[in-house]
Amino acid sequence: MNYLLSLLLALVVGSAHAQGKTELTFYYPIAVGGPLTKVIDNLVAGFEKENPNVKISSVYAGNYDDARIKALAAQKAGQPAQMSVLFSIDIYELLEQDLIVPFDDLATTAADKAWLKSFYPALMANGTYKGKVYGIPFQRSTIVMYWNKDAFKEAGLDPEKAPSNWNEMQQMAARLVKKDAGGNVTRWGVMVPSTGYAYWMFQAFARENGQDLMNAEGNRTNFAHPDVVAALEYWVNLGRKDRVMPEGTVEWGTLRQNFVEGKTAIMWHTTGNLTAVKDSAKFPFGVAMLPASKQRGSPTGGGNWYIFKKSTPAERKAAFEFIKWVTAPERAAEWSIATGYVAVSPAAYETPKLKEYVSGFPQAAVARDQLKFATPELSTFQTGRVRKALDDAIQAAITGSKSPADALKAAQAESERLLKSYK
């Protein structure tokens, strides 16, 4: 009897706390539409099935800001979170708080080192600091141009040809504007969102005009360069002078709705919205790279995997294995199809699944092709403040309360003040 009891006890204890079972927790954000928590749950379940001695709990933590707050609060409170998906541009903050470890320290074998090099270089820029990799790309995006083919046809434009440069976009947009009998606009030519992530959209304009907004060390910005000012002038004029975009700021959150309801013929938006647009647009639409001025260009964006310092070697190893597993070509392909995010490695685009998807829906490959023109997302020390200074400048120019040159000059002065002690 006693023997039976102890056996039972061992079973119960054993199943709850198997020998050496590693438990991991991670936080992740979602910034686009669609039932993505389910996709994440499936990924986690798939990994646990293959690795029965690791147990992972995933915590959905809202948008990027919320996820950062929750993950940092958990770190401070000593709650376990060994890894997280956080904004790729949070890296300087995480470094300054000394919270993350470089992946180079964990990648010991030759295979691991090769894995670190298997991603698109453009996606690694935001996760690398002083030659070490701190962030592994996961839900990564670029900005792409969506256009409504029906609207193009109606305006007498070739529905298969998107504008390829700034002049073309402005001229096409002017033809795409539709007005009712009373002279009120019922369809705009183009919309570029200017709330929420204004700095991100602006990086695309600046890059297209040949300028990057910050240096690789994250301690200098380039907001007041004449070409950067010219980029903002182009954007501002679309609304205030050319009248092809609504005056005032364009809301990030409702823009997709505007597009699928045909209220704008062209929109710039994250590729992370691709699947959601595909599911709700009732007209044929195209996806193209952003138009060029001096060159093509778009910033990358989105979330990276980080591993936190507060973890045991065993946990770090398990987290490392999980991140390796979840970013493997097969899973990256699935994730890309479910969301529209860029699949993070060239190998993912060679998987049969993604190959087939891209051949049936070529729009899905645009973001990938654009990666060779991509620039890392704006990220510096004091990143929140620097970003807000730029956001405010952009919005001030768009709403007409300051000229683009004055607004950007003020933002540059502010960021120089903030970054003075990091040089």
Added chain:
Amino acid sequence: MRHVYGWLLLTPAAILLVAFTHYPAVATLAESFFSTGTAVRPSRFVGLDNYAALAADPVFWQVLRNNFWFALGTIPTSIALALLMALWVNGRLPARALVRMAYFTPTVLPMIAVANLWLYFYTPQIGLLDKVAAMFGAGSHNWLGSPDTVMGCLIAMTIWKEAGFFMIFYLAALQTLPPELGEAARIEGASRWYFFRRVTFPLLMPTTLFVLVNATINSFKLVDHLFILTKGGPDNASNLLLYYIYQVAFSFFDVAYAATLTVILLFMLGIFAVVQFQLIERRVHYR
């Protein structure tokens, strides 16, 4: 022995108050004299540096101005509306419960839900407001995207949300007023306006004070809608003090400066409370 027993009874409440109200307030004040620490640069005592930075921060002055207009826009109107609605649904009218409920509904909705709802009222072209305007041949307006209209939009939404809540207090107060007063006034031949001005309104003064305090606090406390509607934009035109504190603390991670702003907020609310209770209470008739 008796007073020990008394203190023991007070202990649970006292612990909660100290732990969650008094200690954080004092800690905030202390923190506002230090710099924000990171792993690389530990926090150090900086005296009044944070306050000097605050005085030189144009965004701080702007959010303060915004908050002033927001308070001025929401408080008197929502109180007047609440009183009006309460007087109306206190009278005899068909389907009274239904009307009362209709007025109260906005209050029970979470602010985030309300903001999402109103986001689709205000959205240019596809929003309700623009669709109604289009029926009358008016053009589309970028309500939340223009610094001229954004504050008005927030004020309108807040009034819609708040008035029903304050109505409940007025309604409760109205029902405690003795009916004899009305009867006496009618015998004396007082007009309804005169009766309201000289009898009802003065008797409602305690409620008005209570509502006023609440409305003032709310005008500084309610920022949930900013997360959904504007994020404080465009160019800080709709930014409010508490939302700015949130940005500084959780987006800029500047805990010390956030603490400094919080001290200012606490100080202002403290002053309001004292002024309201001291000055206005003298003119309030408690029975």
